[in-house]
Amino acid sequence: MSLKLYCDLMSQPSRALYILLNSIKCEFEPKLVDLRAAEHYSEEYTAINRFQKVPVIDHKGFILTESIAILKYLSRENIIPESLYPKESKAQARVEEFLEWQHAGLRLHCAMYFRVKYLNPVMFGKPADPSSLVGYKSRMEAALTEFDTKWLGRGNDFITGNSPTVADLVAACELEQPRMAGYEPSENFKNIDVWWKKVRQHFNPYYDEGHVIVNKILKKNAKAASKL
Amino acid sequence: MSLKLYCDLMSQPSRALYILLNSIKCEFEPKLVDLRAAEHYSEEYTAINRFQKVPVIDHKGFILTESIAILKYLSRENIIPESLYPKESKAQARVEEFLEWQHAGLRLHCAMYFRVKYLNPVMFGKPADPSSLVGYKSRMEAALTEFDTKWLGRGNDFITGNSPTVADLVAACELEQPRMAGYEPSENFKNIDVWWKKVRQHFNPYYDEGHVIVNKILKKNAKAASKL
Incomplete structure (x- = not known):
């Protein structure tokens, strides 16, 4: 799938992105990162996000951290509709x-x-x-x-x-x-x-x-x- | 002048905007808000910014707070050059x-x-x-x-x-x-x-x-x- 979301539903910004993508019927692959199991500190995840935090997106190979920067990017890419993120x-x-x-x-x-x-x-x-x-x-x-x-x-x-x-x-x-x-x-x-x-x-x-x-x-x- | 910047040079985001606007040769009117004299708590300034903070811009009557939101807006308005705030x-x-x-x-x-x-x-x-x-x-x-x-x-x-x-x-x-x-x-x-x-x-x-x-x-x- 062209969009992956690394997230844990205990994390508030993870939830915001997860709910948003589902509500706008955007197809994405949720990749659960279990914070309680310290999965965010693993070598594999650190290679994805050097800050060892969630959420992160991988959009056609472009990896981006920081939920608010992610929202802005998804708006520019016309994935988030204008009604939820104005263009004007x-x-x-x-x-x-x-x-x-x-x-x-x-x-x-x-x-x-x-x-x-x-x-x-x-x-x-x-x-x-x-x-x-x-x-x-x-x-x-x-x-x-x-x-x-x-x-x-x-x-x-x-x-x-x-x-x-x-x-x-x-x-x-x-x-x-x-x-x-x-x-x-x-x-x-x-x-x-x-x-x-x-x-x-x-x-x-x-x-x-x-x-x-x-x-x-x-x-x-x-x-x-x-x-x- | 079409752009006013309410700022105090003791405030870091105020300085960032002040230096940026000067360095890109953007004409603007600096409006100094003396934080040490508690001018940001005055009735007059609270009417401009209900959060009683600096910096704030007034662009042709559009008042905006939050330095990072201001940077984004000035980029969209083509006031900040693409070299300093990419469009891609x-x-x-x-x-x-x-x-x-x-x-x-x-x-x-x-x-x-x-x-x-x-x-x-x-x-x-x-x-x-x-x-x-x-x-x-x-x-x-x-x-x-x-x-x-x-x-x-x-x-x-x-x-x-x-x-x-x-x-x-x-x-x-x-x-x-x-x-x-x-x-x-x-x-x-x-x-x-x-x-x-x-x-x-x-x-x-x-x-x-x-x-x-x-x-x-x-x-x-x-x-x-x-x-x-």
């Missing part, structure tokens, strides 16, 4: 303004909270230090507040207007991460709650399919909590 | 792969070290906590190692090949930041040292002009150190 310069700039903002504005804080609260304890068997967790939580909540009020809450259904774009999918996949650590953004942020339902609806059934592992973890967490 | 899809993807990587791969760590070691003590009069500084320094050095070996050190003069692009300018401006905090990347990383000289040479005299405030601080620091 100013509309495109609005989507990219968000895609650039989210790196340090949203992703960093949601990912760090997930790592410190959930992943590190699971991997290393040591619970998170409560005092440092307070800082991670507060930085994540500040980021969520900014997303809720400065990107959403401006009278539009989606981030850059009244139709969804790749920006919405990228953001939604990030927000799933703290859920696995027991934090529900939609319970605390009204605009996020309303917007998120619309994003899920637009990208379903592919959104749920891409979140199959996330949803399994959420179920397992809920079961464990009910036994306490 | 794969070459463009290589530049954008770096531009996306640098957010959390380089910028975050250099900026945090600068903030904790230099800026916070200057602003709040309290020296950095030595034990937390160790962590910031080690994360910055890991980022610099990755930049030095995985982006540079691959046999090319510049990040994506043998001619400079916006990627090189963005990276170079970031690396100036820890210098103000007394850390010289070029003393510790050989590939960075060789590459940096070429980047400065290519973008001079505009590179030095954009670093006039940085260089004043470096001189002041050296003078203070010589009196110890």
